[in-house]
Amino acid sequence: MAVRVTSAPAATIVSRGRYSSWLATVDHKRIGILYILTSLVFFVAGGIVALLMRSQLARPNEHVFTRDTYDQMFTMHGTTMVFLVVVPVFAGLANFLVPLMIGARDMAFPRLNALSYWFYLLGGIVLYASWFSGGGAARAGWYSYPPLSEHAFEPGKGQDLWILAIHLTTISSILGAINFIVTIHNMRTRGMSWMRLPLFVWTIEIYAILILIALAELAGAMTLLLLDRQAGTHFFPPKQGGNAVLYQHLFWFFGHPEVYIMVLPAMGIISEVIPVFSRKPIFGYKAIAFSTVAIGFYSMLVWAHHMFSVGMPNALNIFFMLSSVTIAVPTGIKIFNWIATTWRGNVILDTPMLFALGAVGVFTIGGLSGIFLAAFPFDWQVTDTYFVVA
Structure with a gap:
């Protein structure tokens, strides 16, 4: 019997150009570079907005911008630096370094990794596109407290686009956090126990867990705010029976873990x-x-120290004061261990070391001011002043 042999069709090889290949990449190194470069672009944009703000504040009674334009600028600046620069640049570093540090070939979910980057980029584009919406960009501050962010005081579409941008960047961060956690737990090389992990990987593990908890809660708060604006609900407007302080609790339960989402990777470095x-x-x-x-x-137990002036019961004030002081203990452990590492070492003061030592010094000064602010009687006197900002 004759047997007819047919060869399988050759696999189609899709060749992409030098630049277009980056658009479809799922390689963790390339995605990390995309995160870092994109965050630098947004850093420049946010920095330009900051310089424009300072031009308004250069002298008393300047009239460089209208009040509404100035409010739009500080809203966009704060949102850019928090959601589009600091958190994503560490996501980029972690994408590049974590698989290499734990001996993995790539992230656990490469396509999900790429998707998280594109959600981040889309969120940034939506945020800056809001400048051109009816009424201009959002102007309620990067925290968007009600009632300032409610429809009665912010009728333009900019605030709605701001909420959409926050949702997109939140989805991006949550997808990335899931990827980091699965990668660190399941893809460590043989023999790499938890007590052998690089300390940078430890910080990314906790960074990812905090993102999952805090940003999921932020997404809920943003959804409630959007429903107030578009569906006629009254979760936050006090005049209609809502509770504006509820929004502050929801926002700062995200906001203080966000501080350590931004700081922990730097501590790992x-x-x-x-x-x-x-x-x-x-x-x-x-x-x-x-x-x-x-x-x-502890970062999830201290959020209300941002809210000492809202009139909470003294029992709550005391609890959040004590928890805010307590969180200084583990941060102090890090500082003392870093100093002990340099003790009698052959210290080489190259640029990376200078940056690291400078960061330790600045963080120590800021941490000491935080101890003052943790005492609510003192906090009452300086809330919303430059002492807090500095």
């Missing part, structure tokens, strides 16, 4: 840089690792 340029192993590895976990835990 410092923990990697200092031992290298001190020519010594890190002092107190376990203490630094567990202090990272403690910071993540």
Whole structure:
């Protein structure tokens, strides 16, 4: 019997150009670079807006911009720096470094990784497109407290687009956080136990967990605000029986973990840089690792220290004062361990080490001012002043 042999069709090879290949990439290094470059673009945009704001504040009674335009600028500046610069640039570094540090070939979900980047980029585009909407960009501040962000005081479409942009960047961060957690838990190379993880990876693990908890809650708050504006609900307007302080609780339950979402990866970088340029192993590895976990835990117990002036019961004021002071303990552990690492080490003051030591000094000064602000009688006197901003 004759047998007819047919060859399988050759696989179609899709060749992409040097630049177009980046648009469809699922490689963790390329996605990390895209995050970093995009965040730098938004950093420049946010910096330009900041310079315009300072031109208005350069002298008393300047009239460079109208009040509405100035409000739009500080809203866009704050939103840009928090949601489009600081958090995404660390997501980019983590995308690039975490698989390499734990011996994985890539992130656990490469396509989900790419999708999270495109949600981030789309969120940034929507935010800046809101400048051209009816009524201009949002002007209720990056925290968008009601009733200022309610339809009665902000009737333009800019506030709705701001909410949409926050939703998009939130989805991006949550998808990325899921990817980091699965990658770190399931794709470590053989023999890499938790107590052998690089300290930067420890901080990314807690960073991702905080994103999952805090940003999911922020998405809920933004949805309630959008329903107030578009569906006639009254969750927050006091005049209709809503509770504006409820929004503050929802926002700051996100807002304070967000502080450590931004700070923890930087602490991880410092923990990697200092031992290298001190020519010594890190002092107190376990203490630094567990202090990272403690910071993540306590960051979810201190949100209302932003709200001491709203008239909470004294029992709550005391609780949040004590929890705010307590969170200084694990951060202090890190600082003392970094200093101990340099002790009697062969310290090389190259640029990375100078940045790391400078960051430790600045963080210490800021942390000391935070201890003052944790005392609610003092906080009552300086709330909404430049002492808090500085």
